[in-house]
Amino acid sequence: MSFRKRSVVLNTSDSSNPASTAPSGAPQSTPPTPPAKGVRPSFLTGVPTTSTGTASLDALLSGHEGLPLGSMVLIEESSTTDFAGALLRYYAAEGIVQGHNVVVVGVGEAWGRELPGLSDRKEDNEDIKKKGKEERMKIAWRYEALGNRRTTDSTPPPQMGTDTSEPVSLFCHTYDLTKRLTIPPSSKPPTYIPPPPPTSASPFSSILSALHTHLSTASSKNSITRVLIPNLLSPLFYPPASSHPTNLLQFIHTLRSLTRQYSQILTVMISFPLSLYPRTTGLTRHLEHLSDATIELHPIPTFLARFEMTKSSSTSTSADDIPQGLVKVWKAIEGKRGTGIVGSSSKGDGSGGVVGMEGGDDLAFMLTRRRMRIERFSLPVDEGDDGNDEHKAHNPSSTVGEGVGGVETGKKKMHKVDLEF
């Protein structure tokens, strides 16, 4: 109920309640209608958010615990690998499962055939249940600290779900990369906007006009829309003229203005190959400035190699816990619109700061056969020492990880090898 109450406050931002710190982007017609499926208010500001499909990525979003509607996330990848593709597929799959509009730009339908299916592994669901509980407790604690701004019953509904029965209202599902998503009857298959013709001089104009059409219909139905642009500027899909700043940046600028115009329904996720357009170029930097969040996946093959080498000696570590690379948050999503505050760090609200910012705690990602997750990259634990629980207690970073919410805790040990940056 407090959710509704909150929304009422939000909508009176024009006059009636000047004391309210109404965040922007509040749901429009919320007083009578409940939020759309797969949308919940930000833990931080109350703006509506939706899940990226990767719980540990949601947790990276400045304490919102979800991607605020009306934002654009850039996932960069500094290698020819396609780990970013996994994140985008989760994001797409989550959209499909939640019955959102999913618009895939630039790549063919083949891309969408590889969306991961819902996990039916017991432990995953157990995980979720447990985490849901954990989250609730955390929320209670957090808002207690904030002076009861919000009561505990405002927490997202119990998070339980299986892939057979319609999930009640799970915010973020767990997926299994070994499975293929079957589109639920209540959902629509993704829409595809074809790549620009190879000789086009203004390659993005056709994409933009298609997007305009999609969005104006979607907004009339008030249906949540996810736009995905996998491998933007990849020479396989985009003509050479696309990389000209007046084409690319104009497109991104317009896309940004669309996220604001349709801030009630739209989120955008882009993956971008850094090996072709490194971060040392002005083009990429402008792209980063124009997006709301920039996250780089930096694969480090030696992590796995090192694990292979030491496998014999370590007993507790499984390959699933070996990170494939580092995650760097170059631009964190703004915690409070218009302020530039990333994350919240008011005293009682210790969670949700900018994690993994440059020079801060390192984050690593691990993609197993089944799932992808982002975790804290813990300090090295002495080789030969075992007993994870003990280490957990001694390892401050994993405790902090709990506070962040959603970042999985109870690290198995990871070895911090010498990195060259």
Added chain:
Amino acid sequence: MSMAPPQANAKTVQYRRTHNLLLGTRLISQRGTPSPFTLILDSLEQSSTPLIEEYISRAKSLRVGVTYVSFTTLRPPKDVNKVIKARGKSLDALQKELITATTTTTSSAGGQQQQPDPSKVQNMIIIDSTNHLISLSSAGEAGSKTNMSLSFFLSSILAPSVTVIAAYHTDVPRISQSHTGVNAYTPDPLDLLKYLCTTLVTVYSPGHIFAQKRALDKSLPPPNFGLEEGTEGSLASLGSNTGWCETCGTNEKSRGLIYELEHRRMSGRAMSEWFFLLCHAPSKKSKERLILLEDHPAYNPTIELPTSKNEGAVEDSDLTFSLGLTAKQKSDREGVVLPYFDAQSEEGGTGGRILYVPGREDDWDDEEDEI
């Protein structure tokens, strides 16, 4: 850009104190044989503004008409006679306007005392941003009718009675003209300006120069400033445009700056010197604010400033005998043959070898002892 300041050179400082400082003072006052075209290179760390203001105020006292060509300055210095807004104008129009301005101010502002001395400078043109002049001259757009070259423009505004002082910002990157029709073989515009100018001045922030000098004195790598500082996202370094003075307030002291000057004379001789334009005159006796950089105590703590003009003579006149040597005494001293001189040269190359012939009393044992 960040050029290491010179080490103090006690051997030549005396000569330079008299000759280079004099020339430096003449150049900044535009007295004597003036320098027709002075190019001032500056950066975000040290603006040329204080130096240009100094040129203007000295020109003013000599009743020289000052025309200020403004590309970027919205608040030109106070004492200029005429401001020409150059932004948005073609090079042709600017040239015409400048020629009329310099010919009319001679008769009006130059005023009553019409000195027929053609060598005397009567008009000074100041260009606040030569960077913009360059892009104006190289803009090969369809809009500009004539493609007047930079060198032609400069030579056309230079008359015997006109000097040009032009500032150039070295840290602003030039956008290369990839237009068709631009000759790829023409020299770089900055090189061209450096070639054309008769005096080349580079200004530095005193704080930065002193920091570099202190580092060099300790054989440490000198720190970099400005864009080269190496701090992500930092545009200008601390200590930029701040001047250096222990007694003046913030505003007054920023009139001071250090500059390196290279002057090419008609004779082909060039003079190169580092100066410190102080924010106030160093002593009550002189009004001159210009000193050699080496004469600034913050730069060169060991410098002995000349207190009196009678250098060369030994100052301790109380003594009843002379400490000095006459030329003859000096040459005689050179001629004295020192002991063991022959022995040293005889063994030439082996150096510090001990030449000793054992005597009877030495109790020499062939098996044990050796030399």
Added chain:
Amino acid sequence: MSKLPTPAEVLGPSFHLLPQESQLLLITSVLGTSPYWLTYTLLHNFLANGENVAFVSFTNEFAYFREGGKRHGLDLQSHLKKGTLTFIDGFSKLFLPATPAQPVSSAPAPSPSPSRVGAMPPRGGPIPPRGGPIAPRAAPNAAIPTTVAAAAATNNNTPDPIKYITLGPSPSPSAFKQLDHIIKSALQGVSTTSANKPKLVVEGLEVLLAAAGVDVGTVEDLIYDLREISSTTTILLPSDSVLIHTSPTSTPLELSHANLVISLGHTADAILSLRLLDTGVAKDISGVLRVTRGAGNLAGTTAGVVEEKEMLYYESDAGVRIFARGSGGH
């Protein structure tokens, strides 16, 4: 309501933002820092002193600043209504076609005015409800793709006081000249209500350079034209090393950005640079603020002296605090 540092704390107590002189403050920032609190600091000062402000943004819509300002106790909405603040939106419709390209009437008319888009016209409509293009030289229907149109009439009877800049999908050089005209007329409109020249804040000019492909000279001309008719101009630009450190292999994109930022630095009164901590992220520190004196403050000026400083700043719910290194967070 949260606290912001005052301009005197940032720029030095003896420096004054004069009502008549054309001053320039250059605010630079890097990826990961947000310069907007400095903007709010200035806006707060300007508006509280009864000055008129024109605010041009190319990367954010009005609602963004309205929300941000609200958190700092700055009611931009009411200033917009009063007319003391003019917001020129070069973001929302910059590259949209000047005339509707496709039927957008399906936009949800019944839905109440979106709070995010605030004072904007019903979303989905590239063309506002009323008030045709007022760019005098632009015939409303001629040169469709490149018409620059100020989309809202300036009269008081229109409920939308925000002016929009539209260059169209393929901007032409002539469009930029008119862009200049729109901002100018807005500034002049503002200045008629007061004896003082209006203050001007321009954010996101890099979009013109990078995305619209406007050449630096044109952008600079625009800035100087505007500076002539305003008093204190504040320009916000990114200064990431990638964008301002140039080498012979730099692309025109980097060269023109560096050219603009450094050129402006040469005429600015003060350069305010925000960057991240060199040592990485700290809990109670958002970044570093460096204020340096620009050449504009050297010439005989009555504005007083900009004091150079390097301070840490911390942005939080409680406002923004600036403090010296080592003096602690709390």
